Amino acid sequence: MFADRAKIYVRSGKGGDGHVSFRREKYVPNGGPDGGDGGRGGDVVFVVDEGLNTLIDFRHVRKYKAQDGEPGGKKNCRGKDGEDILIKVPAGTVIKEAESGKVITDMSGDNKRVVLLRGGKGGNGNQHYATSTMQAPKYAQPGQPAQELELLLELKVIADVGLVGFPNVGKSTFLSRVTNARPKIANYHFTTLNPNLGVVDLEGTGGFVIADIPGLIEGASEGVGLGHEFLRHIERTKVMIHIVDAAGTEGRDPIADIYAINRELEAYNPEIAARPQVIAANKIDAICDDSDPVAAIRAEFEPQGVSVFAISAVSGEGVKELLYHVYGMLQEVGEETTVFAQEYFPEYQTASFKNEPYTVLYDEENEEYVVEGPRIEKMLGYTNLESEKGFTFFQGFLKDSGILDELEALGIQEGDTVRMYGLVFDYYK
DSSP states (O other), X not given: OOOXXXXXXXXXXXXXXXXXXXXXXXXXXXXXXXXXXXXXXXXXXXXXXXXXXOOGGGGTOOEEEOOOOOOOOSTTOOOOOOOOEEEEEOTTEEEEETTTOOXXXXXXXXXXXXXXXXXXXXXXXXXXXXOSSOSSOOOOOXXXXXXXXXXXXXXXXXXXXXXXXXXXXXXXXXHHHHSSOOOOXXXXXXXXXXXXXXXXXXXXXXXXXXXXXXXXXXXXXXXXXXXXXXXXXXXXOSEEEEEEXXXXXXXXXHHHHHHHHHHHHHHHOHHHHTSOEEEEEEOGGGOOSXXXXXXXXXXXXXXXXXXXXXXXXXXXTTHHHHHHHHHHHHHHHOSOOOOOOOOXXXXXXXOTTTTSOOEEEEETTTTEEEEESHHHHHHHHHOOTTSHHHHHXXXXXXXXXXXXXXXXXXXXXXXXXXXXXXXXXXXXX
């Protein structure tokens, strides 16, 4: 069974509490504090396992918890750190916050290992709180709490080329001919239920990965049938081969079918619909009369800049020419994998400063906008703006806090200056 969605709960480890104790040895009746620190809680870590290609394992196990840090002990003994929990997922898994649906991370490309939730820091033992006036502190710091999240995992197939088209137009037959994939092939209308991946080896080229996206139906973009389950798998593809039954073996109009599928793509995601597409007019071996349906398809779509190739997935006629054309299209597009940008930042959601106050005002004398307050001060101390991830987190913080909305309400324009505790930024949308 192929599984491409799963909902799970994850929790990092709580930090161990600091310990309260005092040194007690022979001849040292009144020793000082010697309470040890608590151990760090374990992290929740996601890693890509190249041996996995579905999310089926998450159907059986839905809760994942890292180990808590152990509390400190007497004689300055530090508590043991909690063990991290490693969660293995297939390449192409997009991890989202379940309630909002916002992307936390995309396990694609070079993103092979991600620490999603950090364990709580261990608390300090009472040895840290001794002063000249308080030489026997009877308190220690508790460990930081664990972080927890409900996650939605979505597997979006990583393929260079996607095959789209109505059910029973020959996509599975085409894939089995041009790749090493062996999908089940039959003359039925329930269509392929699993995306099938295969590698196309073309002489003189590096080849490419192609995916048979399960057959679409009208209304798929609105969730009719298994529409959304299927459509998510074309989100990464760079080029689409639109396969139609040119022979009309089931009485369908191939031109109407092409427009119907393209409407579904446009309704689901206009960006996907705008990607390069080539039409494969399949089943030319089944054309019985003297009509030339391929010529009609060319007359309709080639003026729109879409190439049309007459092929037979059964006999192989015209297939090699189509594949070399697709390879050329991929070279024009480039090889970089589509990676979904981060929209949700667990660090900010669990940070202690997110409910602190702040102010946004315009300084007329210096002609700049000023953002201040405990929330801003603590956030800047928490964030490394020198790193790309830190700066992305900073931008998300400004947006989610409503600070950008308040700046725009005050009339900020592109190029205006914003000052935050000694840091100066130019504002750009």
